[in-house]
Amino acid sequence: MTTPARQERFQTLLDEHKKILYKVCNSYCRSRGDREDLAQEIIVQLWRSFESFDARCRFSTWMYRIALNVAISFYRRESTRTRLVLSETEQILNVADERATTSPEVDALYEFIGGLDVLSKALMLLYLDGHSYLEIADVLGISESNVATKISRMKQTMRREVNPPAQV
Amino acid sequence: MMIDLDEMKQTWAHQDRKLDESLRMNRQLLNGTVLNKTRTAMQRMTLWLGIEGFVWFMIVVWIGSFVYEHIGVRLLAVSAIALDLYAIAMLAATLRQIVAARQIDYADIVSGIQRQLENLRILRIRITLGALLGGTVVWAPAMIVACKAFLGLDVNNTTWLWANNLFGLALIPLGLWLSKKYGDHTGGSPYLRRLMKDISGHNLNVAFASLTKLADFEKEERR
Numbered sequence: 001m002t003t004p005a006r007q008e009r010f011q012t013l014l015d016e017h018k019k020i021l022y023k024v025c026n027s028y029c030r031s032r033g034d035r036e037d038l039a040q041e042i043i044v045q046l047w048r049s050f051e052s053f054d055a056r057c058r059f060s061t062w063m064y065r066i067a068l069n070v071a072i073s074f075y076r077r078e079s080t081r082t083r084l085v086l087s088e089t090e091q092i093l094n095v096a097d098e099r100a101t102t103s104p105e106v107d108a109l110y111e112f113i114g115g116l117d118v119l120s121k122a123l124m125l126l127y128l129d130g131h132s133y134l135e136i137a138d139v140l141g142i143s144e145s146n147v148a149t150k151i152s153r154m155k156q157t158m159r160r161e162v163n164p165p166a167q168v
Numbered sequence: 169m170m171i172d173l174d175e176m177k178q179t180w181a182h183q184d185r186k187l188d189e190s191l192r193m194n195r196q197l198l199n200g201t202v203l204n205k206t207r208t209a210m211q212r213m214t215l216w217l218g219i220e221g222f223v224w225f226m227i228v229v230w231i232g233s234f235v236y237e238h239i240g241v242r243l244l245a246v247s248a249i250a251l252d253l254y255a256i257a258m259l260a261a262t263l264r265q266i267v268a269a270r271q272i273d274y275a276d277i278v279s280g281i282q283r284q285l286e287n288l289r290i291l292r293i294r295i296t297l298g299a300l301l302g303g304t305v306v307w308a309p310a311m312i313v314a315c316k317a318f319l320g321l322d323v324n325n326t327t328w329l330w331a332n333n334l335f336g337l338a339l340i341p342l343g344l345w346l347s348k349k350y351g352d353h354t355g356g357s358p359y360l361r362r363l364m365k366d367i368s369g370h371n372l373n374v375a376f377a378s379l380t381k382l383a384d385f386e387k388e389e390r391r
Contacts, residue, residue: 007199007203010203011198018193019184019187019191040202041208043202044203045210045274047202048208049273049275052273062275065274065275066274069276069278069281070274072282077209091194091197092193092194092197093192093193093194094191094194095187095190103179106183109176109179109183119279119382120385122278128176128177128180130177130181138277140277141277141280142279142386145388146388149388154173155172158173159172
């Protein structure tokens with residue numbers, strides 16, 4: 001495949017899966033500037049790795065692996081990063097109607113995800129996105145039963161926090 | 169207030185549908201800059217390491233020729249050999265980092281890549297500490313070689329040599345004290361801040377803590 005054709009194919013796939021980019025950036029960064037930096041970093045890494053992408057694999061799983069790996073290292077590198085300063089028109093991802101896509105529930109959801117550690121964030125994102133335990137295990141590199149246990153623990157913790165047992 | 173994960177999943181799916189309608193990707197920006205000009209942090213790091221490696225290689229070659237020219241003068245030859253060994257060690261350490269960085273494939277499983285990244289971070293910090301520690305030891309030989317090479321001066325004064333060695337050694341506790349005291353107050357320079365945190369041991373502790381968290385995450389839990 002020639003470079004322009006490959007670039008076109010990459011852009012089409014990226015466009016189809018741009019929501020992954022949006023969700024990962026929103027879960028790992030609070031400020032708009034950081035989200036934009038992270039989005040660019042992920043896209044560049046995706047493009048660099050695209051040559052070795054095996055078309056037999058699911059693009060979303062492959063994209064999630066790269067996006068999460070970049071996001072986790074980006075998060076840890078926070079103090080040594082060189083910030084990019086971009087104007088509103090220089091954003092890779094634009095939400096046409098911001099008010100329509102956000103709600104107190106969605107904000108609370110991102111708030112909850114934001115409070116998790118970097119690895120649990122990744123697990124939570126994949127779970128909420130409807131991936132099977134096997135797919136989550138495949139992305140994160142842990143066993144399927146471990147994924148099931150962690151999800152079950154998260155459910156229990158949430159229930160306990162909302163309905164704490166009455167003190168005797 | 170959302171009460172459980174299943175409810176959260178519904179909210180997530182609802183937002184997903186809204187995003188389908190309103191999320192747009194700026195293809196012009198993607199084509200114009202992101203895909204063609206921007207480098208990833210890892211690429212930038214590898215590029216800097218490449219430049220660093222080249223500089224160390226040139227130093228090794230230059231000191232090698234200095235040794236050859238002054239092999240008859242014991243003090244100069246010994247000093248230059250010590251300095252050359254230091255430069256060779258630094259070159260090897262830089263090459264090791266380049267190899268480790270190039271082995272990282274971001275499309276691999278998250279836990280594996282994060283472990284590789286943390287190990288690379290630990291390697292970088294140890295090399296930085298080793299370089300600084302070694303630098304204080306080769307400080308005096310470096311002065312002897314530099315005085316001869318750039319000023320044509322022969323340094324044979326024993327007191328001067330001892331004073332320089334002691335000065336080099338005194339820099340170790342001073343550096344540790346300064347990094348611990350002012351590590352978080354180094355102004356806007358992220359590189360200086362990182363160096364200070366490397367010296368104080370803060371970054372090494374953070375890297376080891378991340379590895380422990382990773383191991384805990386991978387550990388099979390009982391339901």
